[in-house]
Amino acid sequence: MSFTHFNEQGRAKMVDITDKSDTLRTAIALSSVEVSKELYETIINQGVAKGDVLAVSQVAGIMAAKKTADIIPMCHPLALKGVDISFEWEVKQDYCLLHIQVEVKTKGSTGVEMEALTSASVCALTVYDMCKAFDKGMVIGPTYLKQKTGGKSGDFIRQGTTHTER
Template sequence: MALSHVNQHGEANMVDVSAKAVTTREAIAEGELHLSADALAQVKNNSAAKGDVLAVARIAGIQGAKQCANLIPLCHPLALSKVDIQFTVDEENQRIITRCRCKLNGRTGVEMEALTGVNVALLTLFDMCKAVDPAMVISNVRVLEKQGGKTGHWSRDEG
């Protein structure tokens, strides 16, 4: 299969999606922030000096997903109908699992928007906690699931 964002001359190319059918499209992306027990406790107890870390990161993730086309040059500007950011505080493994779900009715998928949303939320968590733990690590950012369009449903668990 050829790369869709490269034309026959090897040049960058924004794909023409005008002939594609409008379908409901959805994607879920996830990533993790590994942090110290102290930083995690401050997030969980809402006692961080910068305020409600999860609330700010949620809004940032939503904004990030909506700004995807401004950040990734060949992405189409999309009118997202839903962006949902969820956090799971995993004390045992000292991490915050961040998940972004994006949805729309359109002609192209929303994987890049979900990935952008999760990354911006993770970066915001990092920014808000860096004074307590500058050694945090962002990892395992990936698409978990997508659906819609001619390829239908795809899930990481199903390959």
């Protein structure tokens, strides 16, 4: 397999997608944030001084999906048709995991994997930012693509699980 992001001089370029057909494209990315039980209680009881952690994280994730091309150099700017972010807590014996799922959709000539991954990452980073005064020991990740649909390369569904999937 050859890399498509290099020109004849071996220098970086944005791939030309003008000949690709517009199709429905979706991507689902996952991330997680491991927090202490004390911080979990503080978050769910709206006790974080900066505000509603999950609401702010959700807005940040949507904004990040829309701005992905501004921070990932070879990404094409896309007109996103939808961004849906959901959160689910998993309470363990010694800690808690915040599961973050982001689904991004568009109808276009290139996929939305990077938008979903960027969104999931920024959601997790926003949780960290809002809670770091309380606990700097939070752990982010893993962040990964769970599935994608559409496009020339076809559909992808991640096989196997990580600790963030049940």
